[in-house]
Every structure is written in structure tokens, then in C-alpha cells.
Amino acid sequence: MILLAVDWALVLEKLIFIAVIITISLVVALYMTFGERKVAAWIQDRIGPNRAGPLGLLQPLADGVKMFFKEEIIPTSSNKVLFILGPSLAMITAMLTSAVIPWGDKAELFGRTITLQIADVNIGILYVFGVVSLGVYGIMIGSWASNNKFSLMGGLRAASQIISYELAMGLSLIALLMITGSLSLGEMVKQQQEGWWNFFLQPLGFFIFLVCAFAECNRTPFDLAEAENELIGGYHSEYSSLKLGFYLFAEYINMFISSAVMATLYFGGYDILPFYDETAWGLSANLMALLGAAALFVKILVFIFIFMWVRWTIPRFRYDQLMNLGWKKLIPLALFNMLVTAAVILFLKK
Amino acid sequence: MEITQILFWFLSVLAVFGALMMVTSKNPVYSVLWLIVVFFAISGHYILLNAQFLAIVNIIVYAGAIMVLFLFVIMLMNLNAETEPQKNKWLKIAGVVAGCSLMLVFVAALRQSDELLKAPVSMGGETGLIKTLGKTLFTDYVLPFEISSVLFLSAMVGAVVIGKKGD
Numbered sequence: 001m002i003l004l005a006v007d008w009a010l011v012l013e014k015l016i017f018i019a020v021i022i023t024i025s026l027v028v029a030l031y032m033t034f035g036e037r038k039v040a041a042w043i044q045d046r047i048g049p050n051r052a053g054p055l056g057l058l059q060p061l062a063d064g065v066k067m068f069f070k071e072e073i074i075p076t077s078s079n080k081v082l083f084i085l086g087p088s089l090a091m092i093t094a095m096l097t098s099a100v101i102p103w104g105d106k107a108e109l110f111g112r113t114i115t116l117q118i119a120d121v122n123i124g125i126l127y128v129f130g131v132v133s134l135g136v137y138g139i140m141i142g143s144w145a146s147n148n149k150f151s152l153m154g155g156l157r158a159a160s161q162i163i164s165y166e167l168a169m170g171l172s173l174i175a176l177l178m179i180t181g182s183l184s185l186g187e188m189v190k191q192q193q194e195g196w197w198n199f200f201l202q203p204l205g206f207f208i209f210l211v212c213a214f215a216e217c218n219r220t221p222f223d224l225a226e227a228e229n230e231l232i233g234g235y236h237s238e239y240s241s242l243k244l245g246f247y248l249f250a251e252y253i254n255m256f257i258s259s260a261v262m263a264t265l266y267f268g269g270y271d272i273l274p275f276y277d278e279t280a281w282g283l284s285a286n287l288m289a290l291l292g293a294a295a296l297f298v299k300i301l302v303f304i305f306i307f308m309w310v311r312w313t314i315p316r317f318r319y320d321q322l323m324n325l326g327w328k329k330l331i332p333l334a335l336f337n338m339l340v341t342a343a344v345i346l347f348l349k350k
Numbered sequence: 351m352e353i354t355q356i357l358f359w360f361l362s363v364l365a366v367f368g369a370l371m372m373v374t375s376k377n378p379v380y381s382v383l384w385l386i387v388v389f390f391a392i393s394g395h396y397i398l399l400n401a402q403f404l405a406i407v408n409i410i411v412y413a414g415a416i417m418v419l420f421l422f423v424i425m426l427m428n429l430n431a432e433t434e435p436q437k438n439k440w441l442k443i444a445g446v447v448a449g450c451s452l453m454l455v456f457v458a459a460l461r462q463s464d465e466l467l468k469a470p471v472s473m474g475g476e477t478g479l480i481k482t483l484g485k486t487l488f489t490d491y492v493l494p495f496e497i498s499s500v501l502f503l504s505a506m507v508g509a510v511v512i513g514k515k516g517d
Contacts, residue, residue: 123480133415137421140418140422140425144379156422
């Protein structure tokens with residue numbers, strides 16, 4: 001009797017690949033905390049962390065160990081189940097998006113052709129959008145379960161902010177979809193490899209997407225949810241130890257993943273150079289896949305740097321300014337972008 | 351059993367269990383969270399039917415937007431068993447009668463489902479995909495589609511009118 005007719009080799013391959021991607025995300029996020037502090041120090045003309053290990057490189061490990069050994073506090077008046085569910089959900093939704101991002105071209109290993117993408121679903125970009133819209137639950141549930149007014153305020157701010165900026169993000173994506181005609185991220189990268197990078201076709205759309213990505217990640221200037229001078233710590237006021245660490249860490253993973261999404265959508269993903277056919281180099285498929293993945297990571301690092309640069313340059317918005325920017329500026333701008341794109345496509349097809 | 355069958359039973363049990371928990375939970379926040387679980391199970395069913403677009407839109411719209419607003423309102427009003435006013439006896443009886451009538455309608459609707467099962471359903475690879483869906487919507491069903499957009503517009507205008515009432 002065959003219980004399950006499954007290609008176990010494929011399952012194993014995917015499991016290993018998922019483990020690798022998650023490990024890479026975690027390590028990158030770990031060193032992003034270090035990078036953040038170094039960039040902040042550089043912008044503020046300081047030295048930054050330099051004590052733990054050579055050049056302070058062991059600082060994130062020290063921070064992690066500190067988080068582990070802090071006292072675990074669950075407030076007596078909180079809802080315990082949801083209090084623990086909150087940070088877990090934040091972490092899970094942060095990791096989920098990595099499933100549809102094409103990390104590189106096909107590679108050959110042990111006689112198998114391996115696609116460097118966990119799942120090339122034909123609705124990839126909608127999947128990203130769906131997971132982003134679920135990201136707010138971690139914050140909302142945690143903030144409500146804390147049973148603290150300031151936490152709840154932070155959670156509500158986060159929720160309304162994410163819902164507002166999702167609209168502009170979706171509208172800027174529609175313009176992009178009109179050009180590509182496909183929802184699959186793998187397909188989008190292939191098109192950009194052969195033609196232009198989408199950034200050159202959709203500069204305004206990219207700008208709107210970038211601003212919305214900042215807002216979705218709750219990063220300054222949009223970090224109203226944890227405005228420490230008005231709300232103590234916002235939604236994670238009551239959290240301590242590793243649960244606080246999960247919330248903070250999820251933010252960095254979100255930044256990493258949204259950088260990857262932006263690089264994939266607008267900057268050619270694992271395409272190495274714009275307007276250039278890399279196959280002319282005549283390198284083997286494996287080497288090209290490796291170089292492509294490296295190119296993607298360089299792009300991701302540039303975006304991460306922009307995230308940090310903006311955080312330490314622009315002060316936080318006031319709440320009404322945030323809502324005005326989202327509803328009265330970005331959404332009309334995105335609609336305008338969509339109309340212009342549609343008109344140009346129609347004109348070119350005639 | 352094939353893997354799709356196992357998934358089907360798993361998702362069905364999850365959906366029914368989630369729905370029961372949603373109705374019986376005392377705490378409205380738990381009810382909302384169980385309802386989200388139900389939406390996920392139903393999205394899983396859509397994927398099994400090869401309707402990926404429907405599955406993900408179900409998650410974006412219902413789990414991602416509408417339930418967030420539900421949660422929003424429930425958290426702000428801080429509803430719970432203590433503050434909930436006790437409903438009077440007649441209201442409870444009316445609720446039971448209404449529920450039983452709904453049950454009756456469901457049974458009547460599902461009575462002939464055996465015959466439907468015999469009819470072959472073509473679930474080809476292309477049926478639920480976004481391309482097929484878009485083509486069908488904008489050719490065969492273009493009028494209902496456009497009319498439903500007017501419905502949304504009227505809902506938006508209504509929301510603005512309610513929001514402006516205070517000024």
C-alpha cells in the first residue's frame with residue numbers, strides 16, 4: 001500500500017532550502033541590528049559598538065544572550081495566551097514572505113536542477129501582499145493582551161497605519177502589474193533580465209512603494225506605533241526578555257524581506273547588470289546562479305542601508321501628518337501613476 | 351488516501367472546529383481570532399480546488415482587512431462577558447427559532463447534493479487561475495462586475511456622509 005505518493009527527494013530539497021533561507025534571514029537580521037547601530041553612530045559622528053569581539057562584531061551575539069537571560073515577565077492582568085501569541089505571530093508573518101522570493105536562477109547540484117525559490121506560485125505578488133496585511137495581527141494582539149492603555153494606543157496606531165498604507169502600496173503595484181502582465185515573481189525577474197529593470201519604467205511607482213514599505217515596517221519616520229516619548233514603548237511596553245526580542249527582531253526581518261521584494265520587483269532581482277546580457281560571459285549555470293544570488297544580496301544591502309539612513313536622518317511624523325500623507329498624497333499620486341501607465345501602454349499597443 | 355484527501359479532511363475539520371469555537375467563545379477577541387482560522391481553512395479549500403487567486407484574495411480582504419477592523423472595534427470597546435448586557439428571554443427564543451430556520455434552509459439546499467456529485471466537474475489546470483478569471487469577468491460578466499463597482503462606490507459615499515455628520 002502506498003500511503004503517500006510524494007517525491008520525497010523534492011520535499012527534502014525544499015526543506016533544506018527553507019532551512020537555509022530562514023537561517024540566512026535570521027543571521028542577516030542579527031547583523032542588521034549591529035549595522036543599524038554602526039550606521040547610526042556614523043551619521044551622528046560617534047564610534048558605535050566596538051567592545052565585544054574584533055570591531056565589535058560579536059555585539060549582536062552579546063545582545064542576544066542578554067535577551068535570553070533577562071527575566072521573563074508576564075503581567076498578571078494580561079491575557080496570557082494572547083500575550084505569548086502576539087510576538088510569535090509577528091515573527092511568523094515576518095518569515096512567511098521569503099517563500100515566494102526568487103533568490104537566484106536554477107542551479108545544478110548532485111544531478112538535480114534546483115530552483116532557488118521555495119515556491120514559484122503564479123500569484124506570488126498577491127501572496128506577499130496577503131502576508132503583509134496579516135503582519136498587523138502580531139502587533140494588535142500583543143498590544144491588546146498587555147492590558148495597558150499605552151500599548152493599546154500603539155497597537156491601534158500600527159493597525160490604522162498599515163491599513164492606510166496598504167492601499168497606496170496596492171495601487172502602485174497595479175501599475176507594475178500592467179507592465180509585466182504576470183503575478184509570478186519568478187516571471188517578473190525573467191522579464192527584467194531580458195528587458196529593462198522595472199525601476200526605469202516605474203520610477204514614481206517605486207517611490208510610492210518605497211514610502212509604503214517604510215510605513216509597513218513601522219520604521220522611522222513612520223514608527224508612531226512605538227513613539228517612546230508619547231507611548232513609553234508603544235505596543236511592546238509590557239514585553240521583556242525574548243518576547244521583546246521577537247518583536248524587535250521581526251522588524252529587522254521585515255526590513256530584510258521588504259528590501260528583497262523591492263529589489264525583485266523594481267531592480268531586476270538576481271539580474272546582475274541592467275541593459276546587459278550576462279549570458280555573453282559564457283559562465284556555467286551554477287556560477288551564474290551564485291553570482292545572481294550575490295547581486296540580489298548586494299541590492300538588498302543597499303536597500304537596508306537606505307532604511308537605516310532615513311531612520312537616522314528624518315524625524316518622526318505627527319499622526320495627522322502621517323494620515324494626510326497616506327490618504328491625501330500617496331493614494332492620489334498612485335492613482336495618477338496608474339492612469340498614466342495605462343494610457344502609455346494603450347498608446348504603445350496601437 | 352491521497353495527499354489531497356488528507357488535506358481536505360484536515361482543512362474541513364479545522365474549519366468546522368474553528369467555526370464552533372468562534373460561536374462558543376465567551377471572549378469576543380477569541381471569536382475574531384477563531385474566525386480568522388476559519389478563513390484560512392477555507393482559503394486552503396480554494397487552493398485544493400485550484401483557485402489560487404480566490405484563496406489569496408480571501409486572505410487579503412477578509413483575514414487581512416475586514417477582521418482587522420473587527421478586532422479594532424472590539425478592542426476599543428473592550429467587550430467581554432461582564433459588560434455584556436443580559437438579553438431577555440424572548441430574544442433568546444427568537445434566536446433559536448431563527449437558527450433552526452436557517453438550518454432547515456441549509457438541509458433543503460444540501461439534500462440534492464448527491465446528484466450534483468455525480469455530474470462531472472471539470473477542474474482543469476486553468477480554471478481558477480487569474481487569467482481565466484479576468485477574461486470571464488470582463489467578457490461574459492462585465493455588466494454585473496461594473497454594477498458591483500457602483501455598489502462599492504455607494505458604500506464609500508455612505509461612509510463619507512456618516513463621517514462628515516458631526517461637522
